Amino acid sequence: MARTQGSHSDITGPRIRKAALGLFARHGFAAVSMRQIAGEVGVQAGALYNYTPDKQSLLFRLMHEHMQELLSAYDTLDQPADASEALRQFVGFHIRFHLERPDEVFIAYMELRNLTSENFAEIEALRRRYEDALQAILRAGQAAGAFDIADTKIATLAVIAMLNGVMTWYRAGGRLSLDEVEQVYWDMVRRSVSA
Numbered sequence: 001m002a003r004t005q006g007s008h009s010d011i012t013g014p015r016i017r018k019a020a021l022g023l024f025a026r027h028g029f030a031a032v033s034m035r036q037i038a039g040e041v042g043v044q045a046g047a048l049y050n051y052t053p054d055k056q057s058l059l060f061r062l063m064h065e066h067m068q069e070l071l072s073a074y075d076t077l078d079q080p081a082d083a084s085e086a087l088r089q090f091v092g093f094h095i096r097f098h099l100e101r102p103d104e105v106f107i108a109y110m111e112l113r114n115l116t117s118e119n120f121a122e123i124e125a126l127r128r129r130y131e132d133a134l135q136a137i138l139r140a141g142q143a144a145g146a147f148d149i150a151d152t153k154i155a156t157l158a159v160i161a162m163l164n165g166v167m168t169w170y171r172a173g174g175r176l177s178l179d180e181v182e183q184v185y186w187d188m189v190r191r192s193v194s195a
Contacts, residue, residue, distance in 0.1 A: 013051045015041050017065075020058050025103035029059055029114045059111060060119040066104040067126035073097055074133060083141030087193070090134055091186045094163045099178070105167050131156050138193065148195040159189055 019040035023032045034055055038045040052058045074093060080086045098105045108127075112120060135156040141147035149155045163185060170181055 012041065012043065012047075016043075016048060016051050017058070017062060020055075021062055021103050021107065024059065024062070024111060025106045029055070029107075029111045056114075056116060056119065059107070060115060060123070062104070063108055063111070063115070063119075063123050064126070066101065066108050067123060067130070070097060071126065071129055074130065083137055083144055083146050084190070086137045087134075087141065087189065088186055090137060091159075091163060091189050092182050094160070095166050095182050095185060096178070098164065098167055099170060102167055105164065109164070131160065134159060141193065145195055147193040149193055155193060159192070162188065162192075 016037060020032070020037050023036055023040060032055075034048050035045045037055075037058075038048050041048075052061070074097075077089060077093065080089060108123075112123065115123060135152050138147060138149055138152045138155055138159075142149050142152060166181060166185065170178070172178070176184070
């Protein structure tokens with residue numbers, strides 16, 4: 001199949017993903033058509049199929065790339081041996097990483113329902129790896145007597161949900177700086193798990 005005149009796979013492919021990301025975040029996956037994505041990129045709708053088999057594959061790729069990027073970035077951190085320090089690091093990392101990617105975060109949580117069962121299972125496994133990293137910190141703190149947690153899995157999900165809340169309201173230039181917001185959230189997380 002011939003490539004659309006003027007298109008380049010290393011340019012058009014990322015532009016398609018960027019356009020889809022923005023449209024899915026603004027309107028929701030179900031409301032966006034391949035024709036809308038093509039219009040945003042400036043190509044014919046049929047040209048999209050040179051880069052992705054269908055809209056579902058595009059959604060899956062966006063989520064998969066986000067989760068891989070998240071896990072890779074977290075894996076590069078030097079993990080403190082002290083559970084409290086490790087938790088503090090996790091809080092700061094989560095807030096800062098996700099604030100730079102509001103559309104990716106929105107889609108990663110709100111569009112899970114639109115994945116096929118096979119794609120959902122793969123994304124869920126990646127999410128579980130990230131959650132497991134936090135749960136390991138909480139278990140280590142519990143074992144050391146630093147944290148008092150009835151159920152580390154529930155605590156893991158509660159901490160992540162709390163941290164994700166920042167993405168819905170934080171705006172640069174607001175009443176609090178990002179450093180101050182991070183400190184407030186760290187204080188809340190610390191108090192919620194402290195022995």
